[in-house]
Amino acid sequence: MTEALERAVLPPFSDLDPFSPDVLLEPEPMHHLLREAGPVVRLSRYDVHALARYEQVHAALVDWQRFESGAGVGLTNFRHEKPWRPPSLLLEADPPAHDAPRRVLREILAPPALRRLRESWLATAEELVDRVLAEGPEVDAFAALAKAFPLRVFPDAVGLGPDGRENLLPYGNMAFNAFGPVNDLVTADAHRVAELSAWVNAQCAREALSEDGFGARIWAAADRGDLTHEQAPLVVRSLLTAGVDTTVHGLAAALYAFTTHPEQWQLLRERPEAARIAFDEAVRWQSPVQTFFRTATTDVRVAGTVVPEGTKILMFLGAANRDPARWNAPDRFDLTRDPSGHVGFGMGIHQCVGQHVARLEAETLLTALARRVRRIEPAGIPCRHPNNTLRSWVSLPVRLVPAG
Template sequence: MAVSTLAQDLPTSDVDPFSHEVLENPIAFQVALRDVGPVVHLTRYDVYAMGRYEDVHAALINWQAFQSGAGVGLSNFRYEEPWRPPSLLLEADPPRHDAPRAVLSKILGPRALRKLRTAWFSDAEELVEDVVRERQFDAAERLAMAFPLRVFPDAVGIPREGRENLLPYGDHLFNAFGPPNDLVEKGNRRVADLSAWVNAQCARDVLADHGFGAQIWAAADRGDITPEQAPLVVRSLLSAGVDTTVHGLAAVLYAFATHPEQWQRLREEPYLARVAFDEAVRWESPVQTFFRTATTDIEVGGAAIPDGKKILMFLGSANRDPRKWTDPDAFDLARDPSGHVGFGMGLHQCVGQHVARLEAEALLTALARRVKRIEIAGPARRHHNNTLRAWESLPVQVELT
């Protein structure tokens, strides 16, 4: 990272963190970012970047000074019109954020999800049995993508027709949090049609009677949220509830395929499935970045961030910060990964994280029962996204029990 220093001793860099080179492998950039200082001014986009765990964590929990309401992407809603209605969960602060958050927290909480556990474990066993008998397959496509698309849309209650739109829509949404580069341009061709389809799925009369979507509309009937808020809350599930889990599952499958000793430990101690998923989320950080906006002049580590400026928080960097984690580049089931910021932290922490953990537990439990060994079987390809760390293809071969 080429760094210069301003008069107030604030390091600056002209590196583009959204370049394909960095998106392919962000580790070297993240190391340099952390080493330079607590805050670096990225001159290309005039944003202030944080890569150290302590500073990222502090910013995430301080919603009063580091607001989400001006957008969690590069676009600043103080000065720019968002391309779609802002999310009531990700892109709102109290008090606007409170009622939708409370409704979803109850619907997606651990107690509410218990009724899905048996069905999801059964679905995972069926899927795994169908896939692993082939011995060699693309784990990104056949498992990491297939399982969330198999169970989550049913849980929300959307119709089967058109579900192939979910991943492209989410991919564009997370690309749009970054700069208007070639990744955004690629998605712009379909965004109008994809957005129209997603919005249509949020209507009361489209949703099944007993899914998450119907429960959100029931909350509107009770007055917990307004009827105008209900479709936006449903949309938040369809926007952020699929891609992030897909890439989290791909991360944990990649981790086990490259760490056979950890796979053996999971097979011996299957209760570690959720720990494994969280460790993979820390290690790979499927959500790499989020932005906040300074609500006042802020000092971080002696550096001044002016009011109204965007702050780019590198969650993936914080999750590998050696100031926080021992041997951070290792994927290790002996580690306690709690405290990672892969799901965010504080008021805006991912409301669907319990859903993702249940999906991961079901899939990993089924795999551990049937698969003795899993290893990479060919060239794996990354999928580039301005926000997400993802796999396009993850060829593996397995040895069955």
């Protein structure tokens, strides 16, 4: 035992299970208990160190040298166990392997490219909202809006063909479940792993992609030598995996927020330029990505506790985003708040490279809704979908009251 370990403060132990069905559906009570327990908590069920306060989660996210992603951002430790698919070159890699793929995607998804998409995406959003309103006041906002819009515009932008897009969310559900323990959620998907993986991998091939999308530009970067040709399909896969589910459930979170905070919808209608703030506040408030793991590369002292080298650290992004030490009235969805600094998209070099794409999707859809809908009211009980990593949805019944 090292001298540092001998002097370490022992963290409180907890037998809480963050992957139990009840907690996955309603994590806030457990988040409160973990924040109250201390800056570091040892979760005995999985033998991991948990961070639930904003200060420690943020510090771990930006310290890639001591909290690595290359050993996997799930419970599985890639140092000792083989991953179920080739690791993501963005999410599950550290410098130098991480540098070139991120640089290529950052250039492809730069603001000028996104500005060129804004007009067409807004027209698509307006067309979708008009069609939904024409079908009647009551609608499942998850299926008809939060899911339908990203599954149309984002695969188009990547360059996917029209067939098979219904596979994207099941694949993402499977991929995000795999970051947790091998529980019933993982085994329920086992029979589709080969099928869904084969479909997604086929979409990442050069010949499957249109000539004018993000995917083609990734392959062009490989032709220039900015990436290897072996890396190109893995970067396309990372874009597809990270760019659909998180946006879908982030949009659902925003729509849910407006059904439960009607005064905030009126504020958005008065200030439609606040659409992006609304999306970021929804991501902070609901945190579509609830957790990610890191692995200690050395003995790391965190608030007096030494986390031993090789140990998995479970970061509760959702808990950090509602930490009262960082946010005033954190359980309230509030468009007058400055939500910048939330960790819903990560932080540091692994911060979501496609976050501005998600913001543009949200901005265009929420803008189209605000122009046409006077009120968004609950029309039934919302239904969550349990996932080991995502705060996701099955349905969100609402009543859309058209503007006069």
